[in-house]
Amino acid sequence: MSGLSYLRLTALRTRAPLPAVAAALFAVAGTFAGGRNEVGSSWALTALLGSGVAAWLTVAVLGAEPGPQADMATVALGGRAGRSRLDALLVATVATSIAALFLIYPLVLGLVRPHLFEHTPDAVDLVAAAATNLVCCAVGAALGVLLSPPRITRRASSGAATLAVLLALLAVGPALGAVGGPAALANRLSDAPAGTITGGEVAAAASCLVLTAALLAGAAWWGRRRG
């Protein structure tokens, strides 16, 4: 956790993550601005938006740390392996934070706006929404790690590469079936009947977890190669 507090310190002082945080708030507020929202579709949309916001936030946090400062911290963490563990922790934290925001905000808003959803979400709906938002945000955050320093050191290149890969994932995802990553999972959540979790959703969520692990492994490998 000390690694996270170190990253949080740099992020807070530089205020680099503020635009991404603002985007997350805007995304959730915009999604639930109207009334009688369809439960699955609304949370499918936040999951897709979440993957982008998580990538942006991660790139912002890691990009706020100048190279020499990052080098000293990496050695203090015990080398690249320690840094990779911190990256994984960052992915988990970013994904959990954004997914929690996207899940809790409409539930709290629903207390003062009774017809926010077309039907009241039950426990199964909430589990499906939480899992979908969590794993989609994890994919985005892991992608952010992969395309951040020391792998890609120029901030503009990092942002452009992240956006390009995310758009490619969203474009080709549905065509790949259940293993299509965030887009496939969001489609399945949106199409699933209320109060159920389908096998397709479970398979798509599992594929997102595998994709997250692959992105983190790729980031660790690239980090060792890049130096």
Next chain:
Amino acid sequence: MSDGVLLDVRSLDVRRGRRTVLTGVALALRAGEVAHVTGANGSGKTSLLRAVAGLAPAPRGAVQRRAPCAFVPEKVLLAPALRCGEWLGAMRRLRGEPPVDWPLAVAAAGLDPDVLHRRSAALSKGTIQRLALLDALHASAPTLLLDEPFSGLDTDARTWLATALHTRTTTGAAILLTDHSGATTERLAPTLLLRLEGGRCVAETVAAAGTGARAPSPGGPPGDARPRVAAASVRLVASHADGRWCDEQVAGADVDARLRALLDDGWHIEQVAP
């Protein structure tokens, strides 16, 4: 670690970008030793240090870091909005080490403790470098990897750094450093010289520090020489966890023994100055 080797480098190739700049580097660094890496610009000194620190890829060979390391790059750069005291505290937590009385440590290093509350953008290059060195010197990591630590420092700061590094070696640290300024040879007689020439690394053991007598020993174990700082008498300042302070003048020849005695009794060395 029974042989006392803290850093064991074998047949290491070092790359910078896509180019291999050094091949077959061999090095064994023991507790209490100082290895000085020399070579022309572009010979691979920084790349070697980064490879040894685990920051740069090594296409061939092995680096065994048998104890934690602390690394200070040549150009220290912190996030401009970061307050230095916060950064020092965060680095301690990263290493899982207890807090340090940084105002006291900074004052002992000859800096105004006020620098701890200032943003790094408001500090000079030399001040930030001294703070980074202070972090490494206070880390319990016994292996220090320092890239041009004397460059950019004024005379007083160089004296402070030389004595502080000397103190660390007397307490069992091993130091691998690059230095173009000549301060290492003048102030901190190294035990081992590593000359980088033509893509190779030639290791020389300094038989007796300051005498200039050297016995070639490529990659082999260094001799018994220990780095030392020439000083008639030295001021020792130390603090104890129970609140006691020690401030005494010690003859140069007795410094090592006195330092060991203080450390054995649980004292924390705050300052060693000529």
